[in-house]
Structures are given as structure tokens and as C-alpha cells.
Amino acid sequence: MRIVVLTGAGISAESGVPTFRDADGLWEGHRVEEVATPEAFAADPHTVQRFYDARRASLAAVGPNAAHVALAELERAIGDDLLVVTQNIDDLHERAGSTRVVHMHGELRSALCSYCGGRHRWDDDLVDADPCPGCGLGTLRPDVVWFGEVPYHLDAIIESLVACDLFVSVGTSGAVYPAAGFVQQARAFGARTLELNLVPSEGSPFFHESRQGRAGDLVPVWVREVLAG
Numbered sequence: 001m002r003i004v005v006l007t008g009a010g011i012s013a014e015s016g017v018p019t020f021r022d023a024d025g026l027w028e029g030h031r032v033e034e035v036a037t038p039e040a041f042a043a044d045p046h047t048v049q050r051f052y053d054a055r056r057a058s059l060a061a062v063g064p065n066a067a068h069v070a071l072a073e074l075e076r077a078i079g080d081d082l083l084v085v086t087q088n089i090d091d092l093h094e095r096a097g098s099t100r101v102v103h104m105h106g107e108l109r110s111a112l113c114s115y116c117g118g119r120h121r122w123d124d125d126l127v128d129a130d131p132c133p134g135c136g137l138g139t140l141r142p143d144v145v146w147f148g149e150v151p152y153h154l155d156a157i158i159e160s161l162v163a164c165d166l167f168v169s170v171g172t173s174g175a176v177y178p179a180a181g182f183v184q185q186a187r188a189f190g191a192r193t194l195e196l197n198l199v200p201s202e203g204s205p206f207f208h209e210s211r212q213g214r215a216g217d218l219v220p221v222w223v224r225e226v227l228a229g
């Protein structure tokens with residue numbers, strides 16, 4: 001059985017990484033448009049770099065939770081039949097042991113050269129960083145997909161949605177496209193669809209089944225079900 005799992009901020013919430021649309025609607029005190037758009041970066045690169053530098057630095061203080069661990073266990077059991085597509089820019093899936101992870105909104109621990117397009121593994125601050133180590137010319141920016149930019153790896157993701165038998169969404173509000181549309185695409189090509197989220201989401205009506213609860217509880221239970229056949 002081929003499975004695609006789409007994850008969102010909710011899967012990392014129990015690790016202490018804040019979500020985007022809960023509570024006050026602010027992301028660490030900022031409206032997302034203030035820090036997560038190309039326009040914001042053009043107008044005030046310093047603020048945007050410092051914002052993402054703080055997010056990158058905070059990764060050291062968090063770790064994967066039971067939901068990430070369960071998905072890594074599932075990969076160990078079924079290998080290539082599992083693909084995790086994440087909207088998250090943290091590295092908690094990898095730190096739990098998952099290797100088949102597609103970061104459609106980019107990664108905090110990567111820097112992108114705005115001149116040559118080169119990517120560099122990055123664990124330090126980007127504010128006031130030297131020019132791109134590849135071309136020596138361009139400014140490095142966070143390698144994340146901002147609003148108005150095209151998500152990464154869409155062709156490969158669509159291919160996996162077309163081919164999968166089960167599509168599972170974990171901890172995402174279903175508010176941001178194209179990820180919010182994946183359930184309908186997978187379903188149109190014959191997949192069964194399951195949502196695991198704290199509360200009913202905007203996307204809930206599109207799923208065959210929707211379970212409510214914490215990812216750290218729901219994901220291990222679901223993985224056990226899959227492994228029990």
C-alpha cells in the first residue's frame with residue numbers, strides 16, 4: 001500500500017514549535033505578511049533575516065515528538081511505500097529518523113542565494129552573513145517558500161498523490177494552497193483519505209475520515225493500525 005502523509009505545523013506543536021493560525025493569529029508576535037513575503041524581505045531584510053535566524057536557532061531547543069517518531073517507524077517498516085510531504089520548515093521528521101521527506105515550503109537549515117540560486121546547508125545566522133559561498137556575489141536568504149512564491153517539488157508531489165492508495169493529513173489547517181488541495185487530488189485518483197488534526201479543519205469535509213486529537217496520540221495509533229494490516 002502506497003501512503004502519502006502531508007504534515008503541517010500541528011505535528012510539531014507538541015514539540016514546542018508554534019503553529020501559524022492558532023490563538024492570536026500571530027507567528028511569534030509577527031503577522032505572517034510582515035516576515036513571510038518577498039515584499040517584506042525587499043523592504044526590511046534585516047527584520048526578516050533576524051526572524052528566521054531566531055526560528056533556526058530555536059530548533060536546538062526542541063526535539064521530535066511521538067508523531068514524528070511513529071512516522072519514522074512506519075518508514076522503517078514499509079520503506080519506499082511511504083512519502084512524507086511536509087509544509088514545515090523545521091527538521092523534526094529527519095531528526096526522528098525519516099529519510100523520505102519532501103519539504104514543500106523549504107527548510108530553515110538551508111540558505112538560498114538570491115543571485116545564483118545555489119543552496120547551502122546553513123546552521124548559523126544569516127543576518128550580516130558573507131555573500132554566497134558558491135558565486136561570491138549574491139545575498140543569502142532563508143531557503144523557505146514565502147507567500148506568493150511557488151512551493152518546491154510540486155511535480156514529484158503530484159506524482160505521489162496520483163499513485164498513492166492512502167493519503168493522510170496531519171496537523172494542518174487546510175487554509176493554504178496548493179497543499180490544501182492535495183486531499184482532493186489524491187481522492188480523485190482513487191486514494192482513501194484520512195485527516196488527523198486537533199480540531200476539524202477547513203479541509204475536513206473532503207476526507208473520507210477525520211479524527212480529532214493530538215498528533216502525538218493519533219499518529220502512533222494510526223501507524224499501529226497500518227502495521228497490523
Ligand code: APR
Binds near residue numbers: 007088199
Ligand atoms: N496535534 C494535531 N493538530 C494540531 C495540534 C496537535 N497537537 N496543535 C495544533 N494542531 C492543528 C491546529 O488545530 C491547526 O488546524 O494544526 C493546524 C495548524 O494549522 P496552521 O497553523 O495553519 O499550520 P499549517 O496548516 O501547517 O500552515 C500551512 O501556512 O503560514 C503558512 O507556510 C506556512 O507551511 C505553513 C502553511
